[in-house]
Amino acid sequence: MAIQTINIGTSANKGDGDPLRTAFKKINENFAELNVTNSNRDINGSVFADDSTLLVDAVNGIIPGYVSLVTLKQTVAASTDFADFKTRIAAL
Numbered sequence: 867m868a869i870q871t872i873n874i875g876t877s878a879n880k881g882d883g884d885p886l887r888t889a890f891k892k893i894n895e896n897f898a899e900l901n902v903t904n905s906n907r908d909i910n911g912s913v914f915a916d917d918s919t920l921l922v923d924a925v926n927g928i929i930p931g932y933v934s935l936v937t938l939k940q941t942v943a944a945s946t947d948f949a950d951f952k953t954r955i956a957a958l
Contacts, residue, residue: 869896 870892875883884892941958945951 869899 872889872892873882873884875881883889937958941954942951945954
């Protein structure tokens, strides 16, 4: 189903737009449509930001805490490959 547009009429109180019941029915159906088509709300993967000290492990669904940027950079630099990187990050 396509998103439904509410007819607001040509001017305020003119009476040529959708009645309230019709308008709110469209609103409810639009939200129901969004709820069905946007069912994947999780972030897949880990998120690391160079401008933040917050480490988010979205793979496991946890926020382990704050890690200093220096520690994070050292951990990345010391990693030999991605598996090693994941192990080192998990240890933080």
